[in-house]
Each structure stands twice: as structure tokens, then as C-alpha cells.
Amino acid sequence: MKATLEAINQMQADGVIGKYAIGGAVGATFYLAPAATVDVDVFVAFPAAGSSLLSLAPIYEYLKARGATELDEYLVVGDWPVQFLPLADSLDEEAVEQSVSVIVEGISTRVMTAEHLIAIALRTGRSKDHSRILQFIEQRAVDRSRLQAIIERHGLASKWNEFERRYLGGTRE
Amino acid sequence: MAALSFTEKIKILEKLRDRELAIAAAGLRRKPAKESGNVKGSQK
Numbered sequence: 001m002k003a004t005l006e007a008i009n010q011m012q013a014d015g016v017i018g019k020y021a022i023g024g025a026v027g028a029t030f031y032l033a034p035a036a037t038v039d040v041d042v043f044v045a046f047p048a049a050g051s052s053l054l055s056l057a058p059i060y061e062y063l064k065a066r067g068a069t070e071l072d073e074y075l076v077v078g079d080w081p082v083q084f085l086p087l088a089d090s091l092d093e094e095a096v097e098q099s100v101s102v103i104v105e106g107i108s109t110r111v112m113t114a115e116h117l118i119a120i121a122l123r124t125g126r127s128k129d130h131s132r133i134l135q136f137i138e139q140r141a142v143d144r145s146r147l148q149a150i151i152e153r154h155g156l157a158s159k160w161n162e163f164e165r166r167y168l169g170g171t172r173e
Numbered sequence: 174m175a176a177l178s179f180t181e182k183i184k185i186l187e188k189l190r191d192r193e194l195a196i197a198a199a200g201l202r203r204k205p206a207k208e209s210g211n212v213k214g215s216q217k
Contacts, residue, residue, distance in 0.1 A: 001183050029182045036189040079187075105180050 001040075002105040003078030007063060008042060009107065016062045018045035021099035021110040023085075023120060028132055030102060030111045031141040035132075039074055039081040043096050043112070046086070054086040091119055091154040115147040122151070122159050134167060 011017055021027070024041030046054060060068075063075055074081035087093050095116035102111050112120070118136050121129035136142045151160045177185075 001187065026183075026186065029186055030179050034182045034185040034189060036193050037186065038190050038193060102179050104183055111179075 001080060002107055004040065004080045004082060005104060005107040005109050007066060007077050011062050015047055016058050018047045019096050020044045021096045021112050023095065023112045023117060027111045028117050031114045032135050032139055039083055041083050041085060043085045043087060043092055045096055056084050056086065059084050091123065095120060114142050115150050118142060118147055119150045119154060119156060122156055122163060125159065130163065130167060133163065
């Protein structure tokens with residue numbers, strides 16, 4: 001992971017990407033017991049540019065010139081397959097903006113808050129995302145009032161209500 | 174487990190990832206033998 005994060009930090013320092021934050025299963029591992037995953041999800045903001053078109057091409061060009069290789073939808077950077085995800089909406093933007101600074105193997109990086117990880121998992125809505133949300137709840141790794149505010153702010157209330165109905169017995173605290 | 178440092182958790186993640194990839198690779202290698210019917214009694 002050290003080489004992966006060093007490469008991403010250098011890419012940020014070189015102005016290819018703006019702020020970034022780790023999400024997905026690796027981000028969740030900051031708060032939870034580790035669960036198997038084969039890739040790292042990195043949400044990236046791009047430096048302000050004239051075009052509204054977002055392309056991952058500059059990231060691929062930069063990292064491939066430094067030894068990264070393509071593998072399906074991933075770019076293998078160091079020893080981790082990385083999926084770079086442009087910020088899709090205001091939830092992604094807020095998640096990156098409010099991410100927390102952490103140190104991994106002596107390297108500084110950023111991880112989304114538990115509540116933003118949950119909100120993004122709720123938005124994505126696959127079985128494994130719902131399973132991760134349950135882990136956060138079961139391991140008491142979430143601030144429920146902060147989560148509720150994010151859910152309402154980003155229009156996820158109906159999805160949350162459905163999640164509660166399916167997995168939490170429809171009870172509200 | 175949740176009280177481990179992030180660095181320690183990442184080390185565990187890397188071991189889990191390597192194990193998953195090894196299992197996947199082993200599964201792919203076994204497939205031809207299975208298809209040839211040469212695995213009688215080997216599956217539980």
C-alpha cells in the first residue's frame with residue numbers, strides 16, 4: 001500500500017488530480033475489522049479546468065508512465081489494483097471535502113468519514129454495500145445523527161427507509 | 174480487531190487479498206481436471 005499511496009500523493013503534488021479520498025472496503029477498514037477486498041477505491045477531484053468533461057486519461061497516462069499497468073477496470077499501482085472514481089455528485093464532493101487525514105505505513109492519505117462511506121454504500125445499493133452498512137451499525141462505528149443529516153441532505157431518505165425496513169426491522173431510534 | 178491501527182489493518186487486508194487471489198488461481202488451475210472427470214471423491 002505504501003508504494004500505491006506514494007504514487008497517488010505524487011500525482012496530486014504534480015497537479016494531475018486535486019483532493020482525493022479512499023472509499024469502499026479499504027476506507028471502511030479504517031473504522032471496521034478488515035474484510036477481504038481486492039481493490040482500492042479512490043475518489044478524485046480534478047483541478048479546476050476550462051472543460052466540464054471529466055476524463056481519467058490524465059491519471060492513466062501519468063501512472064502508466066511510472067510503471068502502473070491496466071487490469072480490467074483497475075490500474076495496478078504498486079501492489080494494489082486501484083479504481084479511480086471521478087466525483088459523480090454532491091455527495092461524492094462532500095465526502096472528499098470532509099475526509100479525514102490518516103497515516104498508513106508512514107504515508108499521509110485521506111479516508112472518507114464513516115457516515116459518508118455508509119451514504120455512498122446506500123446510494124450504490126448492492127448486497128455487499130448493504131452488508132457493509134450493517135457492519136458499521138453492528139460495530140457501532142457510526143454517528144447516527146450525522147448520518148441522518150447526510151442522508152437527508154443528499155436525497156437518500158427513501159433508500160434509507162427501505163434499508164431500515166429490510167434489514168433493521170423498520171424500527172427507528 | 175477494530176482497535177488495530179490502520180497500518181496493521183491494511184497488512185491484514187493485503188494477506189486476505191493475496192489469499193483470495195491464490196484461491197481464485199488454484200480454482201482456475203483445477204478446472205481442467207474437474208472437467209475431465211478426474212476428481213472423483215475430491216469434492217466435499
